[in-house]
């Protein structure tokens with residue numbers, strides 16, 4: 001699936017709020033992703049940020065006025081509306097929310113909003129009491145019922161001195177939501193369970209055995225699945241990443257904890273993707289207190305095997321479920337990944353050589369070969385983990401469609 005912001009025509013609406021400075025960063029991120037962005041500013045927005053910054057970054061004149069005395073300004077709202085792939089209003093004030101909800105068109109942005117038919121992401125940002133007021137909440141409900149996507153504002157200390165919801169989400173979060181708006185919902189109604197990150201196996205209260213997994217690969221799969229409309233549960237070891245939006249995140253530490261939560265969620269899942277780097281062994285008896293080094297030159301750690309969670313999932317797997325593993329290898333990728341595919345009863349395994357630059361642990365990119373149950377293999381070139389996540393989910397979708405056909409045929413025979 002071709003997803004993302006690249007080559008998309010995006011309209012960025014900027015209203016008059018203290019958070020308007022964040023839309024400059026949002027515009028920069030959108031441009032970095034390869035979008036063509038045009039900016040519409042309200043009169044009040046001009047009080048907070050000058051249009052020159054937006055013009056320099058977008059490469060287009062900013063639309064500020066319906067009746068500006070320039071060649072093309074008078075029909076901009078129609079032209080831009082028909083060319084838009086998506087609209088994001090950030091920050092969205094109570095004023096623009098009220099106008100959009102009630103069909104009021106009295107300036108460039110509100111008039112444009114009546115003409116646009118593409119997906120709209122609205123990012124409210126205002127004083128907490130204003131945000132929670134009944135008229136604003138009612139208007140937001142109305143807009144949600146019209147199909148607008150509303151980005152929940154963050155909570156915290158606001159510029160006006162109050163504390164509570166009303167803060168504009170950070171630009172990367174808005175970008176993520178916008179990507180979701182542009183992604184077809186081909187995994188709608190599917191329940192997907194994803195594991196990510198490392199596990200930590202305690203040696204004593206301050207030391208543990210682990211590995212360098214950053215969680216980036218698993219979180220990318222979770223984000224991609226959520227963007228495609230799936231209901232996602234992400235079970236993650238300790239990582240330093242923000243929780244993906246609209247995803248149920250369960251944080252665990254050890255392999256045993258991960259196993260217990262995974263088995264709790266297994267039955268209700270249509271698809272399980274095990275990206276986590278689970279420790280194969282754990283110290284048999286973690287010390288209750290910090291181990292003192294004393295005067296010994298050597299120490300012995302007695303390890304016991306952790307349960308192979310994926311193998312157990314493969315054993316319990318039902319006919320309608322799709323099970324995907326990852327294989328982290330340093331040699332003989334095909335042989336080792338193929339063996340895991342077979343032994344763990346998987347539908348697909350993504351093999352990556354973790355000792356290659358730009359691949360495996362903690363990188364933003366990965367180089368993966370997909371091995372399928374029917375014996376075919378699909379080497380992918382090195383690419384971003386988000387892109388790999390989408391390709392992996394494309395293949396999962398193919399398998400779901402195939403499986404549904406087979407199950408329908410079986411049902412028809414009885």
Ligand code: PMT
Pocket residue numbers: 196197212213214215216217218255274275276277278279280306307308309310311324325326327328329340352354360361362363366
């Ligand atoms: O998190 P990142 O920094 O982005 O790095 C991504 C990654 C390198 C961790 C990821 O791409 C990857 O390869 N994940 C699998 C890591 C791993 O544990 O591989 P493995 O070959 O040891 O295990 C094979 C499969 O069995 C994996 O799906 C693993 O989750 C599962 N397993 C392993 C051991 C165990 N006790 N229980 C398991 O479920």
